[in-house]
Amino acid sequence: AQSVTQLGSHVSVSEGALVLLRCNYSSSVPPYLFWYVQYPNQGLQLLLKYTTGATLVKGINGFEAEFKKSETSFHLTKPSAHMSDAAEYFCAVNLRSGNEKLTFGTGTRLTIIP
Amino acid sequence: NAGVTQTPKFQVLKTGQSMTLQCAQDMNHNSMYWYRQDPGMGLRLIYYSASEGTTDKGEVPNGYNVSRLNKREFSLRLESAAPSQTSVYFCASSGVVWRLVSPDTQYFGPGTRLTVL
Numbered sequence: 001a002q003s004v005t006q007l008g009s010h011v012s013v014s015e016g017a018l019v020l021l022r023c024n025y026s027s028s029v030p031p032y033l034f035w036y037v038q039y040p041n042q043g044l045q046l047l048l049k050y051t052t053g054a055t056l057v058k059g060i061n062g063f064e065a066e067f068k069k070s071e072t073s074f075h076l077t078k079p080s081a082h083m084s085d086a087a088e089y090f091c092a093v094n095l096r097s098g099n100e101k102l103t104f105g106t107g108t109r110l111t112i113i114p
Numbered sequence: 115n116a117g118v119t120q121t122p123k124f125q126v127l128k129t130g131q132s133m134t135l136q137c138a139q140d141m142n143h144n145s146m147y148w149y150r151q152d153p154g155m156g157l158r159l160i161y162y163s164a165s166e167g168t169t170d171k172g173e174v175p176n177g178y179n180v181s182r183l184n185k186r187e188f189s190l191r192l193e194s195a196a197p198s199q200t201s202v203y204f205c206a207s208s209g210v211v212w213r214l215v216s217p218d219t220q221y222f223g224p225g226t227r228l229t230v231l
Contacts, residue, residue, distance in 0.1 A: 043204055043222030090156060100145050100208055102220060104156040
């Protein structure tokens with residue numbers, strides 16, 4: 001069973017427009033949630049994570065995400081896209097099963113249109 | 115402080131050849147991981163090691179073996195490479211040993227691009 005689903009393998013937005021990347025999880029217990037970014041020919045780096053506490057999480061480079069338990073979602077947003085945001089973005093979950101394993105979504109490639 | 119390093123960066127193998135991918139971290143992390151990344155499939159966990167001397171299978175372990183040589187190093191071996199193992203391989207590490215606390219951030223290496231002909 002797919003634990004994490006990213007809707008849209010490719011998303012294009014104009015420079016200065018809102019960025020919205022979608023992530024939904026399927027788990028009876030709300031998991032720990034992560035967003036990672038991968039720039040071309042590089043490894044992944046953490047943008048932000050939700051573990052406990054405030055459901056609106058702020059990350060690096062102006063990104064934020066909100067954990068919504070009722071919608072089983074953890075969508076990533078940025079108010080104004082910049083050319084440097086072009087990359088692939090991965091949502092990941094830890095299923096609170098007593099280990100540190102992450103399950104990754106299939107990724108969303110973000111293209112910024114000048 | 116180099117973080118997570120991987121060697122080699124690129125490799126081409128013929129079917130049936132063997133090779134070892136090397137990974138090292140200098141952050142004194144307990145846990146280390148090997149993933150493979152394939153188009154449209156995200157990252158899938160091959161093996162991980164929660165601490166020195168322990169290893170455990172991930173989602174796609176078949177055709178691979180690992181060695182946690184010491185706290186710093188975690189190697190991935192392909193004994194008899196197959197074209198299906200053509201992929202980009204990432205090593206990662208994290209600091210927290212699971213003790214009912216939230217998982218620590220995983221830090222990734224730059225990857226090894228492997229082609230099996």
